[in-house]
Amino acid sequence: MNPRRRAQRAVLSRDRVLAAAVELADEHGLDAVSMRRVGVSLGVEAMSLYRHVHNKDDLLDGMVDDVIARFPARDEAVGWRESLRGLVRGAHSVLLAHPWAAGLATSRPAVGPARLRFVDAVIGTLLAGGCSPQLAHDAMHAVEVHVFAFTLQELRLQVGPSAHGYPLDELLSGAGAAAYPHLAATLAVAEHDHVAEFEFVLELLIVGIERAISTSVGG
Amino acid sequence: MNPRRRAQRAVLSRDRVLAAAVELADEHGLDAVSMRRVGVSLGVEAMSLYRHVHNKDDLLDGMVDDVIARFPARDEAVGWRESLRGLVRGAHSVLLAHPWAAGLATSRPAVGPARLRFVDAVIGTLLAGGCSPQLAHDAMHAVEVHVFAFTLQELRLQVGPSAHGYPLDELLSGAGAAAYPHLAATLAVAEHDHVAEFEFVLELLIVGIERAISTSVGG
């Protein structure tokens, strides 16, 4: 009879599956993302998802790329330094908004289209700044590691190493201070400003790239 | 009677459990490390392991620290630059020998004693080079990320992105080259020498640290 009958329950699609999984991970952590749970959140059985996703790995890869797709695009109107800063900071803040994503992105080998777009933008920026292709390639890897892995470390420390067997307090006094003197001394006085640290390394990369550009050009 | 009777089957211990798990991971990959399989490789039931390991997370954390414990110690007889290079390269090569370890180390929050010793050595080196405690702290994080995450990326690319949905060849021609022009152009000419890239970033870090030391001292 009514030809649009099934609209009582919106039709499934890869995008809807991925979106549901991302939402689940955002709200209840990555461990909450199982085929069954994603199914439940869509009002559907687990096995139905397999029509739209090859397997769980494919789903996880899709989630990662979904998040990376939210990275801002390159601003071509500014100098390469500022352009690179924009790309890196934008990626950083998106990753912070989805704390499970950095870990997934670093731990799995697949590279989706959004990630390719991102590295393309980074390389484009570096080339525009005068890098040789080889230098742009190497620097891109360094930038990628900074974006994904530094952010990941930041997120881990944010939860606090305190929670995981080696509390900070214990390190700063007694046996800890004796066994790891430099670390203890440093932790005692250093500030733990994630943003500042992230920027510190970013500038460190930029300065290094700058130098590599000029030495390769100048001879 | 004989008080040392049970030696027919060497007694279990945390170290033996960890060693068996590490060996399993080395030989058959991290996925092969399940409580039951580790048990089998020790001639023991899975549940027996729980006398020596709190749970599986504890086992994984132990494996990571076991590998990190093999990192070479700091050479205090050379300058800070060479000392840092030694630490980083030593860590790098140990991680390459246990391909599963870098991924585990970056993905889990716990920090064991061996890792603390490692970062203590790094910080000691940096302080000896004239870093302020704050700078040593920040630079240490950058070094840690380089050691663990850059190595991890290297291992992932070694298996080849080719295997995972976005083959290199496809990128270099046709649609790939159109969608990601800078990336395609760069990949076409760049060499992929992991060692060189690792050294490139290491020197980049050292130069940056050097500069940060001198600017903070000089005012």
Added chain:
DNA sequence: AGGTCTTGCTTACGACGTAAGCGTAAGAGA
């Protein structure tokens, strides 16, 4: 000799990823 502690084993539970096959509804061709 009797009691306690240690250590490994047995059994069992719930959750996971997913292979195989079924029923049904939508859309195309006659």
Added chain:
DNA sequence: TCTCTTACGCTTACGTCGTAAGCAAGACCT
């Protein structure tokens, strides 16, 4: 309008996982 194909979601089932609970037997101390 009627059939035929195709796409989609569901059902059932299997093997594997981590681990809770409790038992049994040897080691050690008194």
